[in-house]
Amino acid sequence: MTNDETRPETRHLGQQSTLPSSPEEAVLDYVPNPRPDALYTIRFSAPEFTSLCPVTGAPDFAHLVIDYAPGDTIVESKSLKLFLGSFRNHNGFHEDVTVGIGQRLFAEMRPRWFRIGGYWYPRGGIPIDVFWQSGVAPEGLWVPDQGVANYRGRG
Template sequence: MNTDEPRDMPLHLGQQSSLPSSPEEAVLDYVPNPRPGALYTIRFSAPEFTSLCPVTGQPDFAHLVIDYAPGATIVESKSLKLFLGSFRNHNGFHEDVTVGIGQRLFEEMQPRWLRIGGYWYPRGGIPIDVFWQSGAAPEGLWVPDQGVANYRGRG
């Protein structure tokens, strides 16, 4: 749920908040970048992300890694947690879910750069990894490996 009216305070920070019923209803909060002149990377890892298969309705599991170089704002972590949790009852293909999360964060927050890696656990015996980034990383930005190994099953 996007609103055109700016809020003075984050909606969720310091408040009791319920899990949104859908990603569209989730409100992401952004706060001022505490180091606006610095070029740095912020990473969020969500190793227990879930959504639903749009065909079978069965749960899909992924390890999401979101890296970004902030601009004027940073995403408030509690609102991000609630946004990601809202996908638990959301039907979507891996590609749509992963890219959609990255694009929404990029469009709303307007960071200098953003990438997302969606490392999905096997469906039908095939793991699917989905990657999206807003463009080339700014020169001089430290961009570490996302650190998620290829799926090896029990081997």
């Protein structure tokens, strides 16, 4: 915690931060869940996510949707934005990138439940959608539809 015990120590919040050069270099900040006794869902949408094709080096674009039911911590949003931005120069297949993001967040954050949907824009005429979740959602958790339509000029 900081000297002001109301706000935890973070590396990014309220600080000048540069985009990490790789996902491995990215540091995610976690803060205490303000409602640890409540069962609720947090959603992050990243409609302009980019990474690089590991074969051609060409950019790949996706709309990522991350949903989770927090445990003791929540991910700080600025550090998450920097982490996701670090993939701009990262080579990876859609499946590896999507599942890797989900597994890292799940392992570090230890939420009650986690899922990620990677809705990848087509290259070569085929959109690829990749989904990963930590398990069955807890009973009573509201899990909304991710709201990304099947590809029809996805927007």
